[in-house]
Amino acid sequence: MKRSLTSVAVVAALAMASAACSSSDSGTAGPIKVGSINGVTGLFQTPEVPQAVKAVFDEVNKQGGVNGRQIELVSKDDAMNPQRSTEAALELLESENVVALVGSSSAVDCGLNRATYSNAGIISMPAVGVDPACFTSPNIAPVNPGPFKLITAMLYYASETLKRDKVCMYYTVLPGSGGGIDAAIKEWTDITGKQLAVKDTSVGQGDPTPYLVKAKAAGCQAILYNATVGPWFAQAKTQGMQDVDFIVAANSYTDANAQAIPDGLNVYAGTEWQPYTDESLPGNERWAKIIDENKIQKTAxxxxxxxxxxxxxxxxxxxxxxxxxxxxxxxFKNMKPIDYPMVGTPWIFGPGEAHSPIEGSRFVKVEAGKWKVLPEGFIVPGKN
Structure with a gap:
């Protein structure tokens, strides 16, 4: 029996529609595509981040995937370039049809693409949230405390654990970060009732002597600092500041910086996760296994x-x-909190308009050119 042209057309149309559904993000066939925007090149380079995300997905895929489907990571390098970052987000959403963004580590992604993610109804869970927008957007929830919650923890550690009365801040501020820093200081003040003795957010990369002379004259007992390590601490020793507690941000927590700090100074670092230099700590064994097996650089x-x-x-x-x-x-909007041993508080996405689920910091101190993990555990301001 011959088919009519109409019936043939209908069958063809249904077949095309079925194929289209199975290849988009709304079907069950094919891989689960997951996006990520990272700084592989440019000023803020984190090539190890997409490598580590892919390694976890590869492990899951070898075990059969999720519901029989493989997870495919599509990572885009934005090189900290605003135009490339916005283009990367659109490519992931429209061309790749990703179901979520996982493990992004761009310094500009959140601020540029927050509205895009909300409009597309997609969630992003950065591995490294940097921009204030990462923590104040309805569809973004990082897995790190971020620089601002970390500042609150560092201030709290200085005043409540180290018992320092005159706490000072000498910081280099990235564009757009001033408000986040002010909010972090206010949170510390609200919790402790204390004020900074000195706040200077104009620290440059030149000669640190004027700043250190000013800090010494002001009687600073603890100093938060986030710029270049070597010259600052060489000059601090020259100035005879061995009785001052210096607390550096997480970006300074590297083996190279520990080696660059002169003996005799009290230098601490706040970490966002369990200190990566001790692989025996809770959560670190799992991380070290993935990193070692895939020959990925070990970083926080x-x-x-x-x-x-x-x-x-x-x-x-x-x-x-x-x-x-x-x-x-x-x-993710309806999930329950998940305890993850590598951080100080449970992680949750949830339905809110802003997400900053991870709080607290562990602290390490330089001893003989190496970071030593301190025993207090995670310091969560107002809770310990």
């Missing part, structure tokens, strides 16, 4: 990458039915 940022990927997979496995952008977003 790669800790955030493994954590973001682990949490994503855990929530993904709770989804019943199709894994789509819509079902993934719904799952």
């Amino acid at each position: 940022f790669s800790q955030g990458a493994v954590m973001a990927a682990d949490l994503f997979v855990q929530v993904l496995k709770t989804i019943k039915g199709d894994i789509t952008r819509e079902s993934v977003t719904e799952a």
Whole structure:
């Protein structure tokens, strides 16, 4: 029996529609595509982050994937270039049809693309949240405390653990970060009732002597500092500031910086995750296994990458039915808090208009050119 042209056209149309559905983010066939925007090149380079996220996904894929589907990471390098970052987000959402963004580590992504993510109904869980917008957007929830919650923890550690009365800040401020720093200081003041003795956010990369002379004259007992390590601490020793507690930000927590700090100075660093230099700490064994097996550079940022990927997979496995952008977003908006041993507080996305779920910091101190993990555990302001 011959088919009519009309029936043939209908069958063809249904077949095309079925193929289109199965290849988009709303179908169950093919891989689960997950996006990420990272600084692989440029001023803020974190190539180890997408490598670590992919390593976790590869591990899951070898075990059969999620609901029988493989997870495919599509990482875009924005090189800290605003135009490239916005283009990367659009490519991931429109061309790649990703269901979520996981493990991003761009310094400009959140501020540029927050509205895009909200309009698209997609969630982003950065491995490294830097910009204030990472923590004040309805569809973004990083897995790190970020520089501002870390400042609050550093101030709290100086005044409440080290018992310093005159706490000072000498910082280099990135464009757009001033408000976040002010909010972090206010949070510390609200908790403790204390004020900074000196606040200077104009520290440059030149001669640190004028700043240190000023700090010494002001009687600073503890100093928060976030710029270049070597010259600052060489001059601090010259100035005879061995009785001052210096607390550096997480970006200074590297083996090279520990070696550059002269003996005799009291230098601490606040960390966002368990200190990566001690692989025996809770959560670090899992991270070190992934990193070692895949020959990835060991950094604190790669800790955030493994954590973001682990949490994503855990929530993904709770989804019943199709894994789509819509079902993934719904799952994260309605999830319960997850305890992850690498950080100080449970992580949750949730339905709010802003997300800053991780608080607190662990502290390390330089001894003989190496970082020593201090025994207090995570310092969560107002809670210990």
